[in-house]
Structure formats: structure tokens, C-alpha cells
Amino acid sequence: MSDIITLQDPPLAVSGLSEASEQAFRKLLDANPVPASISSFPDGQLLVVNRAFIRTFGFEGDEAIGQTALSLGLYANPQDRSTIVDIVDEKGSVRDYEVMIRSKSGSPVYVMTFAERIELDGRACLLTMSYDISDRKRVEDELRRSEAYLADSQRVSHTGSWAMYPNAGGVFWSREMYRIFGFDSKGGPPPGQTVLDRIHPDERDRVGKTLEDAVDAGIDVEGEYRFFMPDGAMKHLRFLGHPVDRGPGESREYLGTVVDVTSQTVAEAQLNATLNEVRALASSLMQAQDDERRRIARELHETTAQDLAALKMNLAALQRTAADIAEKDRALLAESAQLAERAITQIRTLSYLLHPPFLDEVGLASALRWFVKGFGKRSGVMTRLSLPEDFPRLPQEIEIALFRVIQESLINIHRHAESPEAEIRLWTANGEVTLEVRDAGRGMPHVRDGEPSGSEHMLGLGIGGMRERMEQLGGSLEVDSTPAGTTVRAWLAIAGPSQ
Numbered sequence: 001m002s003d004i005i006t007l008q009d010p011p012l013a014v015s016g017l018s019e020a021s022e023q024a025f026r027k028l029l030d031a032n033p034v035p036a037s038i039s040s041f042p043d044g045q046l047l048v049v050n051r052a053f054i055r056t057f058g059f060e061g062d063e064a065i066g067q068t069a070l071s072l073g074l075y076a077n078p079q080d081r082s083t084i085v086d087i088v089d090e091k092g093s094v095r096d097y098e099v100m101i102r103s104k105s106g107s108p109v110y111v112m113t114f115a116e117r118i119e120l121d122g123r124a125c126l127l128t129m130s131y132d133i134s135d136r137k138r139v140e141d142e143l144r145r146s147e148a149y150l151a152d153s154q155r156v157s158h159t160g161s162w163a164m165y166p167n168a169g170g171v172f173w174s175r176e177m178y179r180i181f182g183f184d185s186k187g188g189p190p191p192g193q194t195v196l197d198r199i200h201p202d203e204r205d206r207v208g209k210t211l212e213d214a215v216d217a218g219i220d221v222e223g224e225y226r227f228f229m230p231d232g233a234m235k236h237l238r239f240l241g242h243p244v245d246r247g248p249g250e251s252r253e254y255l256g257t258v259v260d261v262t263s264q265t266v267a268e269a270q271l272n273a274t275l276n277e278v279r280a281l282a283s284s285l286m287q288a289q290d291d292e293r294r295r296i297a298r299e300l301h302e303t304t305a306q307d308l309a310a311l312k313m314n315l316a317a318l319q320r321t322a323a324d325i326a327e328k329d330r331a332l333l334a335e336s337a338q339l340a341e342r343a344i345t346q347i348r349t350l351s352y353l354l355h356p357p358f359l360d361e362v363g364l365a366s367a368l369r370w371f372v373k374g375f376g377k378r379s380g381v382m383t384r385l386s387l388p389e390d391f392p393r394l395p396q397e398i399e400i401a402l403f404r405v406i407q408e409s410l411i412n413i414h415r416h417a418e419s420p421e422a423e424i425r426l427w428t429a430n431g432e433v434t435l436e437v438r439d440a441g442r443g444m445p446h447v448r449d450g451e452p453s454g455s456e457h458m459l460g461l462g463i464g465g466m467r468e469r470m471e472q473l474g475g476s477l478e479v480d481s482t483p484a485g486t487t488v489r490a491w492l493a494i495a496g497p498s499q
Contacts (some may be wrong), residue, residue, distance in 0.1 A: 028047060034132075035050070036127070038118075038120070042089065043068070044069055045066065045067070046065055047125065048081040058105055069159065072104075076099075083097075094115040095376060096306050099110075112131040150174070158176070158260035159260075160173065160178075161256070165254075173185075181229075199226070210223055218245075235260055240256050241256030242256060279472060294355040296355075356370060356403070363391075364402060365391045381413060382426070383423075387426040395494070402490070404469060421442065422439045431494060436487060477490045
């Protein structure tokens, strides 16, 4: 059905106008898709409404004619009507006045009102047209809501967003950018040089060159720098930019973010300082443990073993002069001598395990040959040692660390692996010493490809201690385990043979 209403078409309601005026306005207003009305001025009695008015606000012609906008309840805020009348009374017209209208059903309709004072048949009237801007208002409200959400999320995450138009010289900053950099948003984004001048001097040229090169090449840009606030406080900022080409003939844009990572950086620095303190403490504890082992080994070897040797000699002398001793007592004497001999052997073995004297006297290679030979006899695990004949002396702390790794690894093989054999390989190359200890046991189910599949504590304190020893000396240790066996690998940089 056409929106144009003919002279014979009754829905357009007109009252108080001459026939000629009525016909002219009937054609004009009904051809207009915008809600329009004519009312007496200033009382506001509706004289004419068009089809768009009826369709938009829901009032039929006979309901509207003779009523006022206020009596119909059209204005959600009645003060709007008074404001429009006052403006028209002063200026003769109203332009772009935004009003919320309530339709007959009660639903809101946002309109942009244009009103003009006219005369019809000698009467003062008001011609009003109201453009429906409800869709635009919804979009604007959603945009404002989205902008508010974005601003809140940027504030919470300390992330600002920016846009730069290198060819046009334009810059956009989000609200959070101003807060991060300490500038007043009222003045708009500050000049680029002003921002660069507050970057730490050690990083200023690098950041400026990085941005310049990225813009020239049209590539992504990212980096970090320290930034001084107006009060002298320093922030750590991370930035990221990405070029966007809008289309042929349009200037390239750069869109990006700046993140305030000050808290994270400070926390990381504190954590690293704490870790360094813990490592230093662990190193001191390990050194103290090694020193204590050395002291106990020396005491056992030089004191306890010597006392037992003296006891053995006394028992031997007593045996030689024991002709008058009863046979039973003679047997006890012989058994005591055997126990003394066994104790001497065990004390010496324990002393060597705590700290082999070979380690200090002739080096790691000799200590390993002695230890591996004894381990094979005691455990029943066939153990092979592969190392060059000319294996050099290493700094004492490195030799002790490697010996303890081998010692702990073989103990683990004996206790847990159920392996019939073990192999130790040790070599130096390119300023680095490498150690491998392999077995053919049942493996460690929670370790695959060098990484624990569960918690780190599942590897046990022994492996954790080995790894800590390596890391204290700037090296590393990894454990690779399969159902066919386990391999412990360790690497350490060496400065050369010890003097």
C-alpha cells in the first residue's frame, strides 16, 4: 500500500483549515516518510498528523487530532515540550533537538525533532517533523557500552591501545594510554618526541630507531623500555605495533598496544634475587656437606680405622701368647680378630665412599675406576666405565660434582632400576665435560623424553640434588627414561685443567 494518501483517502485527519490548505498539506505531509504534525501554537493542539506519525507512534488520526502531545503522553520528559516552545518563541524554529517519545504501546522511540513556526489561515501553528533515530541510538549505546567495557578491561590489565597514521601525521590514544604515560587526555596525544624524551637514555635511541625502521618497512614492531613518569618514578613498558593497509590510495595505519609490566618486572627481579639467594645457600650447604664428608672420611680413616688396626694387632699378640687359654676362649679370641678385620674393611670402604682420597690426590678418573670396581662387586650390577686414558684433571668443585652425580645415579640403579648392567661415559670436548650414566632397567614411568610428566618431586630428592649441583656450576642435567632403561646426562663448561 502506498504511503501517499489521496484527497479521498480518509486516514489523514485535518481540522480547522481551508479546503485549499488542507489539500496542499495533505499531499505534502503524506508523501513524507518522516512522522510529521501541525499543531496550534503555543497551546499544542494537534491539527494534522500524517501516516508516518500514525505508524510510528501508534495513535490513530481520530485519537490524535484535538489532543496535545502532553495529553497523549508522547514526551517521556514533559520539560522537552516546554523547551521546544521556548526556543521556537525566541528563534522561530528548532533544529536537531533530540527527544525520547513514548508510543501508544509505551515503547520508547528516540527522535530528532525539527520544528518551524508557520501561519495557516491566519493562525499561528507549529510544523514538527521527527526523524526516528532509535536504531542509531541503540548503536551509540552499544558503542558507549563497548567503549566502557574496553576502558575497564584496559584499566584492569594495564593495557593501552594506540593508532598512528604515519603519512597523515595523526595519532590516537585510548584513555588508558594517558594514565600509563602520565599525560592529561584533555590536550590529546603528546608529540612523539615528548614521549621519546622520557624514555630511559640507555634505550631511547634504540626505541626510536626500531619504530622508524618498522614504519619505513611496513612491518610489525615490538619491544620493551623503561619510562620516567613526571614525578621521577620509572615504569617498565612493553609495546607492540602492527601495520594495517586499508586499501589502494589510503594511508597505512599502525595499530598497537602498550602494556605496563612494571609490577611483573619488579616481581621477576625480586624472584630472581630470591632464587639467587636460595642457590647461593644451596651451594653453601653442598659445600658444607662435602667438607663434612671429607672430615668424617678423614676421621674414620685416620682415627677409627687406626684404632681398629691397633685392636687387631693386640688380639694377634694375645693369640700368640695364649697357650694356657682354654679352647673356648681361644675360639672367641680368633672370632674377635676376624670381627676387627671386617670392621677395618667396612670403615675404610665407608670412608672412601664418603670422600675417596683418590679424588683429592690423583683426580676424578682414578677415583671413578676404584669406585666403579667396588660398586660392581657389592651390587652385582655389571658396570662399565668409558673415559679417555688422558682424561684431564678438572677444578675440584667440578670433579666432586661429577663424582656425586655418578654415585647417586649408580645408587638409584641398584635400588630401583632392576638393571643387570650400567654404563658410565665421560669425556671432554670444546671446553665442555659431558657425562652419561645409562642402565637397562625398567625405567621411570613419570619421565619421558627428558621431561617429567607429573610433579617434579616424583623424580626424587637424589635427582633434584644432582640437578642442583650442575646448575650451581653453570651446567645442566636431564633424565631421559623409557621402558628399556634410563639415561642421566650432565654438561658442564670447564675452564681447563686445574693447577
